[in-house]
Amino acid sequence: MTFAPKRVLALAAVAVTAALALTACADTGSSSPTSGSSGGSGNLSITFLPKNLGNPYFDTSAKGGQAAVAEFGGTFNQVGPAQASPDGQVSYINTATQQGVGALVVSANDPKAICDSLNQARSAGVKVVTFDSDTETSCRDIFVNQATSDGIAKVQVDLIAKQIGDSGEIAILSAAANATNQNAWIDKMKALLASDHPNIKLVDVVYGNDDDQTSFDKTAALLQAHPNLKGIISPTTVGIAAAARYLSTSAYKGKVALTGLGTPNQMRAYIKDGTVTSFALWNPEDLGYLAAYAAEALIKGEITGKQGDTFTAGKLGKFTVGADGTVLLGDPFVFDASNIDNFNF
Numbered sequence: 001m002t003f004a005p006k007r008v009l010a011l012a013a014v015a016v017t018a019a020l021a022l023t024a025c026a027d028t029g030s031s032s033p034t035s036g037s038s039g040g041s042g043n044l045s046i047t048f049l050p051k052n053l054g055n056p057y058f059d060t061s062a063k064g065g066q067a068a069v070a071e072f073g074g075t076f077n078q079v080g081p082a083q084a085s086p087d088g089q090v091s092y093i094n095t096a097t098q099q100g101v102g103a104l105v106v107s108a109n110d111p112k113a114i115c116d117s118l119n120q121a122r123s124a125g126v127k128v129v130t131f132d133s134d135t136e137t138s139c140r141d142i143f144v145n146q147a148t149s150d151g152i153a154k155v156q157v158d159l160i161a162k163q164i165g166d167s168g169e170i171a172i173l174s175a176a177a178n179a180t181n182q183n184a185w186i187d188k189m190k191a192l193l194a195s196d197h198p199n200i201k202l203v204d205v206v207y208g209n210d211d212d213q214t215s216f217d218k219t220a221a222l223l224q225a226h227p228n229l230k231g232i233i234s235p236t237t238v239g240i241a242a243a244a245r246y247l248s249t250s251a252y253k254g255k256v257a258l259t260g261l262g263t264p265n266q267m268r269a270y271i272k273d274g275t276v277t278s279f280a281l282w283n284p285e286d287l288g289y290l291a292a293y294a295a296e297a298l299i300k301g302e303i304t305g306k307q308g309d310t311f312t313a314g315k316l317g318k319f320t321v322g323a324d325g326t327v328l329l330g331d332p333f334v335f336d337a338s339n340i341d342n343f344n345f
Contacts, residue, residue: 043102044074046295048288049092051107051133051179052084052210056263057237058107060345061132061288065105068292071314074102076292084176084210086113093117097124103295105288106140107132110178115139127298131291132284133181141298141305143326144291146282149181152235153188155280155332156260157197160231163257163277167199168230171222173243173260175210175236185235203229208239215242223252234260240279244270264335264343271340278336285345287329290316294327 048065050058062078069076079096081088086109094117096104104126108114111134118128118139131144146152160170172189174182186205193200203226208215215238223229234240240260244267247253253275262279270276293313294303303309309321319327335343 043100044069044072044296044299045099045101046074046076046103046105046292047092047096047099047101048076048078048080048291049089049096049104049106050078050080051109051175052088053078053080053082055084055210055238056266057284060263061107061284061291064283064285064288064290065292066288067285068289068296068314072293072296074292074296077101084109084179086110086178089114090117093121097121097126100124101126102299103127103129105129105131105291105295106135108135108180109133109176111135111180113178127295129291129295129298131287133179135180137324141325142294142303142321143324144287144294144329145326146284146287146329147332148328149184149188151331152261152280153185153192155334156185156233156235157189157192159259159278159280159334160233160257161197161200163259164200164230166197169201169203169226169228170231170233171204171206171226171229172202173215173218173222173232173234173236173239174205174207175239177207179210182235189233208234208236208242210236210238212238212242215239216246219243219246223250223256229256231257231259234258234262236260237262237266237281240276241266241270244275248273248275261332262335263345264340265345267335268340271335271337278334280332280334282329282332283345286316289314290319290327290329294319 046069048062066076079092108130115135122128128140129142130140134143193202206218208218232243234243240262243258258276259279261281290313297303297311303311305325307321307323312318321327
């Protein structure tokens with residue numbers, strides 16, 4: 001797989017000037033949604049509901065969403081729980097439905113647990129876009145996928161294999177145990193390890209629940225439980241940063257490899273001090289931007305979510321809805337010492 005997609009050039013241009021300027025507050029938009037009937041072509045009030053607030057990854061995706069909503073003249077709001085849990089998301093979905101928003105843009109903490117609430121919103125005319133982490137297809141209109149599960153899994157497996165000489169014990173530090181995207185990637189990673197890397201043994205999968213301290217503690221526990229561990233994959237921006245923080249000040253620095261999915265601003269110091277060699281991600285700002293434009297297209301009736309529908313997402317250009325109502329942003333990108341200073345998000 002080549003990790004130099006066409007859209008990477010655009011990513012660089014955008015990300016160099018971007019700053020992680022959002023604060024972890026309930027409303028990151030210009031105004032709250034206006035109450036009224038949902039789903040009308042003129043109701044461009046869009047509420048983002050990430051897995052949790054205070055997460056730099058979702059701060060960045062919200063920045064992209066807010067920029068897109070401003071471009072097409074809507075109103076933007078972001079709400080969400082402090083901790084990543086499906087129960088925490090339900091009340092926000094219900095409130096947004098009562099407020100009569102035009103669309104909800106949701107990163108699901110569980111593929112099933114929030115479906116009833118989302119379908120109640122849809123029955124009330126609210127368009128539902130999932131991004132980053134999907135629900136079941138029956139309870140949303142569009143899923144904006146950051147990259148294919150195969151691509152995300154492969155880049156992480158390839159990176160850890162290179163870093164540990166394609167041999168030895170590794171572990172995975174994931175987010176929540178029910179996170180749709182994490183579990184899909186882990187399943188693909190297991191398959192790739194079995195088929196292409198027979199000398200790498202996955203000895204454990206643990207969950208930090210997208211909480212910094214929990215992820216830090218899980219890293220310490222992994223290293224104590226598996227003294228021969230040679231590498232850790234953390235496919236979550238919170239997890240990889242917490243694991244890097246632990247490794248950077250421990251005797252394991254330089255001895256245990258770490259890779260996964262992170263943001264350049266989180267990981268820059270750990271790349272420069274040698275704790276981490278390389279990691280991957282897409283541009284979460286572009287992901288939020290694309291999700292907002294998908295919501296606008298649904299609200300205006302330009303698309304319905306069926307395969308073959310097309311819409312234009314501002315500066316990112318034209319996108320086509322694929323199978324199962326999925327819109328694909330692009331391929332992952334690998335960050336290392338040679339390029340990390342070119343990005344600021």
